[in-house]
Amino acid sequence: MKFLVNLILISSYISQQCDSANIPCDLQQTKFGFVCKCSADYCDYLEEPKLKADNSWFAVSTSKDGLRFSVTKGEFGSLESIKIKDYHESQKGREDDDPFNVDALLLDNARSLFQLYGGNNSYFNLPQRMSKSSLTIDRSKTYQYIVGFGGALTGTVAYLLQNLKPSLQDHLYKSYFHKDGIAYNILRTSIGGCDFDLEPWAYNELPQNDKHLTNFTKLDQRDLLKIQQIKRIKSVAGSDGIKIMAAAWSPPPWMKSNNNWTGFSSLKPEYYATWAKYHLKFLELMLSKNITIWAISTGNEPLNGVIGWLFIHFMSLGWTPKNQAIYLNDFLGPAVKKSQFKNVLIFGNDDQRYSYPTWFQRMNSTRPTSLNYLDGLAVHWYWDDIFGPELIDATLQLMPNKLLLNTEACVGDKPWQTHGPELGSWERGEQYARSILQDLQHNFNGWIDWNLWLDESGGPNYINNTVDAPIIVNTSNNAEFYKQPIFYAVGHFSKFIIENSKRIEVKLSSTQNSIDAVGFKRPDDKIVLIIFNSAAIPQDINLDDSVRGMFTINVPARSIHTILYM
Ligand SMILES: *[C@@H]1O[C@H](CO)[C@@H](O)[C@H](O)[C@H]1NC(C)=O
Ligand SMILES: *[C@@H]1O[C@H](CO)[C@@H](O)[C@H](O)[C@H]1NC(C)=O
Ligand SMILES: *[C@@H]1O[C@H](CO)[C@@H](O)[C@H](O)[C@H]1NC(C)=O
Ligand SMILES: *[C@@H]1O[C@H](CO)[C@@H](O)[C@H](O)[C@H]1NC(C)=O
Ligand SMILES: *[C@@H]1O[C@H](CO)[C@@H](O)[C@H](O)[C@H]1NC(C)=O
Ligand SMILES: *[C@@H]1O[C@H](CO)[C@@H](O)[C@H](O)[C@H]1NC(C)=O
Ligand SMILES: *[C@@H]1O[C@H](CO)[C@@H](O)[C@H](O)[C@H]1NC(C)=O
Secondary structure, eight states, X not given: OHHHHHHHHHHHHHHHTTTSSOBOOOEEEOSSBEEEEEETTBOOBOOOOOOOSTTEEEEEEEETTSOOSEEEEEETTOSSEEEOOOHHHHTHHHHHTOTXXXXXXXXXXXXXXXXXXXXXXXXXXXXSSOOEEEEEEEEEEEEEEOOEXXXXXXXXXXXXXXXXXXXXXXXXXHHHHSTTTTOOOEEEEEESOOSSSSSOOOTTOSSTTOTXXXXXXXXXXXXXXXXXXXHHHHHHHOTTOOEEEEEESOOOGGGBTTSSSSSSOOBOGGGHHHHHHHHHHHHHHHHHTTOOOOEEESOSOGGGGTTSTTTOOSOOOOOOHHHHHHHIIIIIHHHHHTSTTTTSEEXXXXXXXXXXXXXXXXXXXXXXTGGGGOSEEEEEOTTTTTSOTHHHHHHHHHOTTSEEEEEEOOSSOSTTSOSSXXXXXXXXXXXXXXHHHHXXXXXXXXXXXXXXXXXXXXXXXXXXXXXXXXXXXXTTTSSEEEEOXXXXXXXXXXXXXXXXXXXXXXXXXXXXXXXXXXXXXXXXXXXXXXXXXXXXXXXXXXXXXXXXXXXXXXXXXXEEEEEEXX
């Protein structure tokens, strides 16, 4: 019955809005929360709302309760606080017309119970009043500019995509890369295999000890699949283009001290030049297929083969900062700069925060000119709960002119976390929102997630290392996928903070620390604010813009908002 009602609602919506790109989420309850279901015939999209006048604003909102990119409009200077209704409040009217909606009745009962025990704020120990926060936006004070947002096209991602019906594939491409989706503009991919592949692999595995890489003359079948997919991604994204960042996980075992894909390892000194040539060969072969690589890194997670090898069982290559300085300064750096690929950016480290800034200081003391070859610094988020952003601040102070990107993130990698998806988990979406906010407040130029999508168990890959992803595809019917809260959490940033936006000052004053925010001025001169309420109750937020004036909104419990105005 519910299904039928949904179908009628959806089809009447489509017939009313057939020339509009705005299609609401098909919200489905799951064990851990809510997802938006997409099938070949239906998937949610949002065209960026237009601002009617100079003093108008709009808010796009997502909440634990079930809002997904819902739009509220208002104007500066209105005295009343504008309430952003949460999902179940905004559904009330519809539910009254629909006596069969059992879910809604159950939810209402749960709410009454909540009010019974929590109404006097004794049982749940909630604050008596909602707190009031204010954001003061000063667009004359500017910080870093934004390069973009993206995710990783791993072997697993490419493999899962290929198995879906073409019409469903189109929705995956559009959801991530179209401006009515979440408008990603960066893709990370591996040079050879990575941990999310169906087996470990590299170019020129045979013949062994082949210093001149005589057998690295063409790309692998797996690359050809990715290239075909990248071409579709580019056409979906439109003319602005997609920046591709590539990194190697491991060379063929014969180049390594332990002659193995994984474990404690280093590059054999006699193959430093070969490994640099290997990277250039990859750039050349990709270019021959019309794929321009925007950036490479000095190698994925170099510490996995030095300190991580006891518990990390996937492809890796160990580097100390000393050896990497020699490799970069004497081999990779000069080889790239002397080649036709001199404009390809080189990012350093590509590992966790805890190695900042000592990694670079040690490189510097080994080869003082090595850091000149780096255009950017790449950081992975996995231990950010323990290692604070001060490490990044200190690094940027030493090297203020480098780009700074988060290049990998996912939940479910830790022994104490569910390995694999917690389908619909709001908490995991919040982890992304918190992390992106913090990084942007600490001058990151962009943010790249890990696997774009995974299967129901968070794989597959050759080491059964399962984690979560923003989108989960249904591999038992290959006919549906589910957009998790993580997808919308990233989307609140990626969709609206377009390339070359500049961060502006947003001062926050609050009686509680449940509100966090960051702001940008876009190249089209619009101001975009991302606001996160982590409290379990609604909050009043007063916004005061140095040019435009003030307005107040009331945001629901556990919610994320993007606000846009001129
Ligand atoms: C609510 O709490 C206040 C103080 O904690 C108490 O005085 C009052 O009686 C309570 N009201 C109800 C309806 O329980
Ligand atoms: C070259 O590589 C291919 C696999 O890509 C392998 O089948 C072949 O045996 C290799 N050639 C030599 C001479 O080792
Ligand atoms: C490679 O390393 C793994 C894990 O340490 C080990 O089980 C395997 O035997 C090694 N393979 C070779 C060829 O040494
Ligand atoms: C590469 O792109 C150019 C221009 O966009 C086009 O003319 C050419 O046919 C493409 N080549 C391949 C191999 O796709
Ligand atoms: C590299 O070393 C030089 C000389 O000691 C120093 O001036 C510079 O700040 C160092 N750079 C970094 C990034 O540590
Ligand atoms: C991964 O799981 C499959 C199926 O349960 C099993 O056959 C395989 O041995 C596992 N592989 C590893 C590396 O643990
Ligand atoms: C995937 O599809 C199957 C078959 O249609 C269905 O039984 C299953 O519930 C779906 N999985 C999820 C996570 O919805």
